[in-house]
Amino acid sequence: MSDLDEHDNLHRLLGGYLLGGLDEADTDRLDAHLHDCADCRAELDRLAPVPEMLQHLPDARQIGGDLPPLTVAPAARPTPQNIENLLSRMRAEKTRETRVSRVRWLAAASVALIAAGAIGYGVLSNNGTPGGPEQKPPVAAGVTTANFVPTTGNGLGGQATLTPKAWGVEIALNMSRMEGKAPFFCMVKRTDGTMEQAAAWGETPEHTAKVSGASSIKATDVSAIVITDSNGKELGTAKVA
Numbered sequence: 001m002s003d004l005d006e007h008d009n010l011h012r013l014l015g016g017y018l019l020g021g022l023d024e025a026d027t028d029r030l031d032a033h034l035h036d037c038a039d040c041r042a043e044l045d046r047l048a049p050v051p052e053m054l055q056h057l058p059d060a061r062q063i064g065g066d067l068p069p070l071t072v073a074p075a076a077r078p079t080p081q082n083i084e085n086l087l088s089r090m091r092a093e094k095t096r097e098t099r100v101s102r103v104r105w106l107a108a109a110s111v112a113l114i115a116a117g118a119i120g121y122g123v124l125s126n127n128g129t130p131g132g133p134e135q136k137p138p139v140a141a142g143v144t145t146a147n148f149v150p151t152t153g154n155g156l157g158g159q160a161t162l163t164p165k166a167w168g169v170e171i172a173l174n175m176s177r178m179e180g181k182a183p184f185f186c187m188v189k190r191t192d193g194t195m196e197q198a199a200a201w202g203e204t205p206e207h208t209a210k211v212s213g214a215s216s217i218k219a220t221d222v223s224a225i226v227i228t229d230s231n232g233k234e235l236g237t238a239k240v241a
Helices: 003-011 014-019 024-036 038-047 050-055 060-064 080-127
Strands: 144-147 157-165 168-176 184-190 195-201 209-215 222-228 234-239
Touching: 003 024, 003 038, 014 024, 014 038, 014 050, 024 038, 144 234, 157 222, 157 234, 168 184, 168 195, 168 222, 184 209
Parallel strands: none
Antiparallel strands: 144 157, 157 168, 168 209, 184 195, 184 222, 195 209, 222 234
8 A cells, every 4th residue: 555545545534533533543543643644643633622512412323223332442532631641742844834924025025125225225326315306426626617708799608617637637628619621629728818728629510529639738737728729719608717
């Protein structure tokens, strides 16, 4: 007989086990089986109230006439202590399983909360408040922005941004309404009046330009950024404070 068949056969004996209707051999077999089978212990727990319920029913002879009493050898009846021990073991296993499940749930919840907190921190760090306007990155120390003033008869506009470097100065130009003969030049003017070329570029259909350049002149020595055309005509000047 396979283990499955043995299990099924013993499982069907649980009712008789509780009511004391098994012989001594089957009782011993089921005792041994219950120590190792959680499913049968769970079923035993479910059926445990049945004997007490039957005691409150009317006498069977009053319902169905005279019936011979069920006679069972005293040794075949499982002791109440044995049944209680089995049920206590089953309930302890259920409690342990519940505790393990709760610990796993709490661990998963903790991970979720930590992840949510990290995301929330990132939102607050980037935007100040959830859904708030995005904050611009801080401007590097020493960066200066100066607006171009066009020369007479010219419409040049825009800004020059100067970023100090160890080797000199980096210049970012954003210009519009550029008129004149290309190529155009970005000249860096020192405080002593001398100038050094930082960038050169050609004409665009929109008469705009975004150009980056560089000069060896220290940022602290720059007095102005001058834009000229190919003939050396000044189109505009951005004075650096």
